[in-house]
Structures are given as C-alpha cells and as structure tokens.
Amino acid sequence: MKTLQLLMKPNITALAYAMFMATNAAGIWGGVFPFLPFDMQSNALLFWFFLAQATTFFATFFFVSGLSYFAPSITARPLVAGAGVPYFLGWALIIGAMYFADLRMPLLVVGGACLGAGSAGFYLLWQRLFMAKETSRGVVDLMMGTVYSAVIYFALYLIPRAITVYLIPFAFMPLFALALVVCSREIDLSQPMFADEPRKNRRVYRNTLRVLYRSGLCVAALGFCTGCMRAAAIEQPEMGSYVNILSMVALLAAACSILAIWRSRDVKFNPLAIFRALVPAALTSLVLMPFLPAAYTQWLSAVFYSIYGIALLLMMIQTGQISRDLGVHPFFVYGLLGGVVYLMHDLGFVIGSAVELWGIYQPARILLALMMVYALAMVYFLCHTSLKTTIAKAFSDDSIELLALALTGRRESAEGKPAPMEAGSPSGNDALWDIDEPSSEASPDEVGQEALKDAPAALVEEDDRERVFTDRLSKQMDAVRRAYGLSARETEVAEAVARGKTVKRIAEELFVSENTVRTHTRRIYAKLGIHKKSELIDLAQSISR
Template sequence: MPKPNIAVLGYALFVTINATSLWGGVFPFFPMEFHTPEVTILFFLSQALAYCATFFLTMLVAYRRPEFVHKTLVLIAMALAIAGAISLIAAMYLKWLTIPLVVCGGVCLGMGCGGFAMAWQRYFSAMASTSGIFYLLAGTMLGSPVFFALYLVPSAVTVYLSPVILIPVCGLCAILATRTIDFSLPQFADVPARNPKVYALAVRDYWKSAVGIGAIGFASGAVRAVALADPAAGDATNIFSMIGSLAAAGILLMVWRRRSFQFDLLSALKVLFPASLTCLVLLPLLAGKLSFIAGLLYLAFSVVSLIMLLQCAQASRDRGINPAFIFGFCGGIVYLMQDAGFVFGFWADSFLDGAFVQLAVVALMGGYVLAMAFALQYMGGTVVLSRRGVPDSVEFVSHEAEEPHEVPSISERHAPESSLRQVDEKPEADATLPDARVSAPRGPGRRSKAQERDRSERLRDRVSKDCLLLQEQFKLSNRETEVAELIMRGNSVSSIAETLVISENTVRTHTKHIYTKLGIHKRQEMLDLVQEVVEYARGQQREA
C-alpha cells in the first residue's frame, strides 16, 4: 500500500474542522452561556443550508466552467472557513451583534467546509484507485485521534485553534496536494456541458444511492433537532460520528490488507437501515437518552457518508466524470435531506405538545423515509451502475501495478490523437514497462457469493470468460475489464465510448492503464497474452 503523505494530515485536519464546526458541534468548545437555543438553532440552520447549497453551486459551476473550480476552490474555502470561525469568536464579545455574527459565521463555515470537502474529493479522484482509497481512509482514521485530542486542550484555547492553526494548516496541505493533480486527466480536461449524455447517465445511476444515504441523514437531522435543548447533544453527535468514521475506515483497511473485495452501498444499507429504524422505534421510549440516540444515528450517517466519498471518487475515475459534479450532486441530495430532517424535527419540537407525541411523530416520519428510500434501491429489480451490469460497488483491488506505471506521463497523455484512434494500435507507452507475462501462479483467491453471482451474470461467451480470467490474474478493475473486453472484440475508441457512455479521452486513459498492467502495447499482444493465460490455467487444472 502507499505511504502516508501530507494529504493524509491535511484531510485529517479537515475531518476535525468539519466535526467541530458542522451541525452545531462547535458549541461544546464555547462558554456555556453561549449555548442558548436561539443561537444554536440559527447557527445550525444557517450552516447546514450553506453547506448543502455549496455542493449544488459547485456542481453547477463545474458543469459549465470547470477551470474556475480548479483554480480557486481551495483559496475560497480557506478564506470562508477562517471568516466563519472569526465571526463566531466575535459573537462571544459583541453581545449586541451576537445573532448576525452567528448567522454570518454559520454561512461562512458551511460554505468553507463544503469547499474543502470538494477540494479533497477532487484530489482523491485524481489519484490511482489504490492510492486514492488509501489516503482517504488513512486521513479519516487520523482525524479521529486529532479530534479527541482537542478535549485535552482547555476550552478557552480550543476556540481559537480553528482559525489560527487548524484551518490554515489544512488549507496549506490542500494547496500542496492540489499542485500534484494532473488536470489533463479526462475527469478534469473535459467540459461536462459538452458531454451531456455522460452526466445524464451518472445522475440517473447515482440518485437512488444518494437518496438512500440521505434517508439516514434525514433521521439523524430530525433527532438532532429535538435534542438541541440538551447541550450534551453536540458532544454526543461529534463523538459518535468520529467513532463511526474511525471504525469504518479501520475495518476496510484491515480487510483490504488481506484480500481484494468489493464493498457496495446496498450491503451497508441492509445493516444500517434496520439499526437506524431500531433507534427511531426506541426514541419515544427513551426520551431521557436523546443525545445517545442522536449519536448512534450520526454514527450510521458517518459510515454511509464515507462510502459515498469512496463511491463518488471511483465513479469519477471510471467514467471520466468531473469529481466536483458527481460529489456535488450526491452530497447536495444527502445534505438537503438531512436539512429537511432538521427542519421537520424543529417543527415537531416547537409546535407539538408533549414530549412523547413529539418523539413519536419524529420516529414515525423518520421510519417512513427510511422505508421508502430502502424500497427505492430495489426499483427495477436490481441496483446497477451501467448498462453492462457492473454492480454499484467500491472496488478494493490489492497489489495493483506500481504507482509510476498506473498513471501515464504528461508526454504520453498528450500524444497525437491519431496514435490512439484505434485501440489496437500501440499507445505511446514507456518502453521500460515490466513484462507481465504469466510466469508464476497467481490464484484468484476466494470469491464471495456476490462476486460469484456477478461473475456468472457477466459471462456471455468465451471472450468475456477470458477477460474475467485476465481480471483475476492482473487485478484489473471492473471498468478496465469492460474496456478490455470491448478491445478484444475489435471495437474502436469511439465505439467503446458510445457503448459505455463515457468520453473518448476516458477510454484512452483506461486503455493505457490496461496495457500497463498487462505489460503490453497493442491489441494483438493482448490476444496473445489471453491465450497464454488460458493455456497456463488449463495446465494448472490438469496438474491438480
């Protein structure tokens, strides 16, 4: 696996800033007299709406003017986050301006945190799959101990850490990380407005999963609203969210070290939906434990949010989709639903009489949204991400090709288009690529039932069977396997792009990655390699 770099520290600081700023969680570090219901509700609402609006706004700008997002995102996010933190500090001293400053601080922090989230997601999407997933998970894990370390610092000091240290250092790390991004990659080079079919298909494929995550966000937001009267609620939501992120990231990393696997959102929802529904059922019965239940729901929300980050990054790499667009679309839906849950919970708490009635109504509505969102995942009988039946899953492929060979160099990427017009011609690849011919056993390992089912569904004929064998031997991703199969069938770049509904530049990039992993330079060599792999596999079977 890759070694940690400055991006891990930067993202860990962002996770800490997000936890101590989002959902009113900043107030545990402010004086108790600052925790009035009016201040807390206004801050939460202004920040949550600004955070959600930032996702949709960035998505729209990236669709028309992606170069503007590339150049200014980090600087704008850092300036807004610092301004928001300073506004909150000023609100403690300027009593006559407390409400305007709190609202201003909420809006600035919401937009700043949303901008930082976009910037880091863009960085992870620009990397090779192995590195991007590793840095994201490692940064998430490191963020938890950094957050808990804040409780060791006196509260009077902690309030000033965010604008003075945390946000500037996070911004500096983001700037340094951004400088390593190659903006000539397909997901950055293309203007989304020029490929509307690609983005329309992405919206159609991902809106269901976004609604599924948003349903848990709705439930957590509603319970958070009715728990605002308890100052301990901010602590509980923060602590449980960080525990959930730490556990999810740690488990994924540990399993990944042992073997390759696929982790899909639907499998997570099968566990987290019943758990969230159980919390809602217990809500009216455990009125004195609102903070605990709110914390558990935020734990579930933090887990599915992490899956959303991984899923959006993979979609950007596989489809050549601008990461700001796909993450803005999914994140906007998710946080809009969480905001709707908060508004509903606030309404129930303000206008319904009796604690039991309030909690019962919140539990009933939260359960209804969860049930409808879960049923939505099965509309049409299956959950797929492409017309070719690739599951909606995040791929954790271990032992991929070495990092320097996974991503083509600048000179390769700017090779004359004619040299890549037909995928059976030789791409401008490095002559020193390692020879990947079969020289030793590389068994496929154990496959899960879901993987076996997916394998059987994708078997069409001998060509598709041979491509799956290549995938197992050389650790190709699902998308790379799709492209390899179409190459073997003699399709051109334009034909593959039309079939998979992706841009031609994305096809060329996938082709280079495939050839690099296989250690070949043209289609005929792929056909020869397939024959070698098949003969080798048959020889192993005869010996067994």
C-alpha cells in the same frame, strides 16, 4: 501487502485532511461547539447557527456542481482561497461572539453561513484531490486521513478550551489550506474527468445520474433521519458532545476495518445492499422511540450520526470511482449527490427542531419517529421497486382472473352452456388460480439471466449481477483482472479492446466519452506492461493456461 503498507505511510495529504476533519468536528458536527462555553449554546442560538450553516453548505454543493457543468474551465483552478476565506471568517465571527454578547445572534448566524460555504468548498477540493490520484493511493489517503482525524480530535480535549478556540482558525486552518494548495499542483488536469466538456457528452452525464440516484436516495434518507436527530442533540448540548465523540469513534473503526481487510483481499461495497440490511433495525429502533425514556432518543441520535458519517465516507469513495470510470467531473458527481444529501439533512433538522423546540406536536417523539419511519420506508420502496412496473403487474398477472362478463354471456347464449376448456388447460377452480411458472426447460437461474440480459447495465443492481463468462476470452480477461488488479471498468474496456472493438463503439456501449476509453486503455497497458492489442491477447492466453 507490502504495497498497501507503503501506501499507508503518513503523508502530507492524509495529515492535512485529518486536520480539516478534526476542525469540522469541533465546529459544525453533531449540533454543538464542544470547545466553546455552554452559555453560547442556547437552543435559539444553536438553531439559527446550524440552519445558516447547513443551508449554505448544501447550496455550495449545488452551486459548484452546476458550475462544473456549465463552466468547467473555472473549476479547473485551485479555488482554495474561495473556500479558505469564508471558512476563516466564520471562525473569526464565532470567536467574536464570545466577546460581544449583544451581537451574539447576528455574529453566529453570519459565522455559520460562512463556515458552511467554506467547509463545503474544502470538502469538494479534497474530493477532487483524492480522486485525481491513482485509485488505491487516493482511497488510502482518504482512509488514513479519517483515522488521523479521530486521533487529532481526541487530542484537542487535552488542550485548554481557551487555546483550542484560537488554535483552529489561526494554526490548523492555514496548515491544511497550504497543504491543499501544494498537493493540488500535482493534479493532472489532462485526465478525462477534468478535460471533459459536459455539454458535449450529455448522454454520459444522464447515465451517471441513472447509476447514482438510488444510492443517493439511500444516503439522503439517512441524512433526513440524522437531521431530525440533530435537533434532539441541540436540545441537550452536553449530549451533543457525545454525538461528536461517538461519530469520530465510528469513523475510526470503519476506516481501520476497511484498511485491515484491504490488506489481504479485495473490498467491495454495495450501498443498496447495506441500506437494505440496515432498514429493519432502523425501523425497529424508531418504532420503540416513543415508548422508551428520553435517554434512549439521545443515544439513538448518536448512533444515527455515526452511521451517517460512515455513509458519507463511502459516498466520497463511490462518487470518486464513478468520476474515474465514466470520465465525469468529480465536482459534478460529488457536488450534486452531496447537495441532495445535505439538503435532506437540513430539511430533517428544520422539521425536527420545529417539533422538538417549538412544540408543534405533542408528544414530539411520536411525530418524529413517524416521519423518519415514513422516509426510510418510502426510499426503501423507491430503491428496490419500480412503481410503474409494480402497478402494471398488479393488473396484468393472472393470479386472480375474472373473465369478461360480456364475452361469457354471449358464449352461454350462443351455445346454451359454458364454453368447453381447451385440451390440456386447467379445469374447474384451477383455471382461476393458474400461476405462471418457469417452464421445465429453463432453470430459475437461466430465467434470471435472461431478465438481467434485457435490462440496461446501468440500472441492474450490483448485487443482482454475477460475472457471466460468454466465451473463452471473457474467462481469460477475468484471470487477467485477478492477476493484475484491474478494476471492473478496466476489465470491461480490456475485453472490448481484445475483441477488436473501436474506441467509438466501446464508448457507446459503456456510456462514456471516447477520451475516457483512451485513458482507461493507457492505464490498462501500463498496469499490464504491454503496448499493443496483440500483446494483450497473448497475455490473456498465457495467464489462463
């Protein structure tokens, strides 16, 4: 507990990230400019601004992800200027739009495009900084920055609007950009996730995509629904302000709750299980949308945006953990997953705007609700069911069995009567309704374990896996994990090392590079205060007594 209290003390990284988050909420969240005059927030202006901003936002994520794969040496540089220049220019153009009414549309569109590219660049740089730190330190800085950002954002409402508009680009932005430059100098670029050459470890990157695609689809579906809702927020700029406020409140509550629980126990999240739990409530709320007043739709958009903000926070943590565990460049993982999520958000925004603002379909809320229900239902199916397996099972299970007529006819003509049933088989109608059941010799748990044993580890959902102790050493290493706070990946590596497996074999079994295995081993030895394998075995034996 004392360790976590020390980690939670304010520091430059967390405070600078908080300034960035509060600035973003003032310019590109929720479909409004809360600190700019309402005469700049007509439906047409806001639509084209956010379309330009959202397009360059997801495009920047994809671009940097591809750059980290094909030219990793370029992404090893700080690149803060590459994000800071367009970000500052975007705000400058927005301020210019206040004074040049005739040029307001082109200024806002170009400003939105610059803000999107700069904001995406900063998000990627912050992610890299957080995940380059020791695991707990990086996640705590991310959480504390989220907490402080809500406080700073609410404080902006106490400052006159005319001052706030200039305060953001000329005070906040230089401060958090400078802090990012200073903190980035501490990044150890020798870590496997930065020193990795992706094209030499394609198998590792393919496995990363297999691990991530389901949780990515869940957040993408939520992004699509939030984009549709964002169109409703733009139609009512005043409502958009409440969307921003509720989003910040939700992030504040989520970050504080995680930190409070983390003080006394381990915190684990399964994105697929969370999505599975939320889908019934989400579908119900969307089905009710066409039948309730417009105010319900507006507040529902605020709730969706709040959940979406929390999902993005968890996505940052998950992608960072995968980068460390698999030794994959954080720009590749976060850039690719973020690009998909924000692309779906942009698509939902465009479709929702077309329906809401341009009157493509009336009543608009029916079509919007139908599209969002369809998106959530399809992703739920894809994430929790294998289409290929389902189709194969539909025509291979013998719950309903019809014997081939040609064979039956030949049998009856040869013998003059139906062929007798074999001894011990069901008779009469029971034969047609014979359902495979687990044999009495194997319990359901044993059957389930056998099924999991045959499945690739990367494709088995976490909530479907329980830690199984194969022998005494496996149980001893679990005791070491609990005593010294090893991560799940570190425990796997430690157990493999204790079994005498080579670095090459461990890398093959865990779908990581050999350099990543060596780094995990160094961290394990440092955490346990040991220097060689024999000491690891001795420690495991002593701690389990």
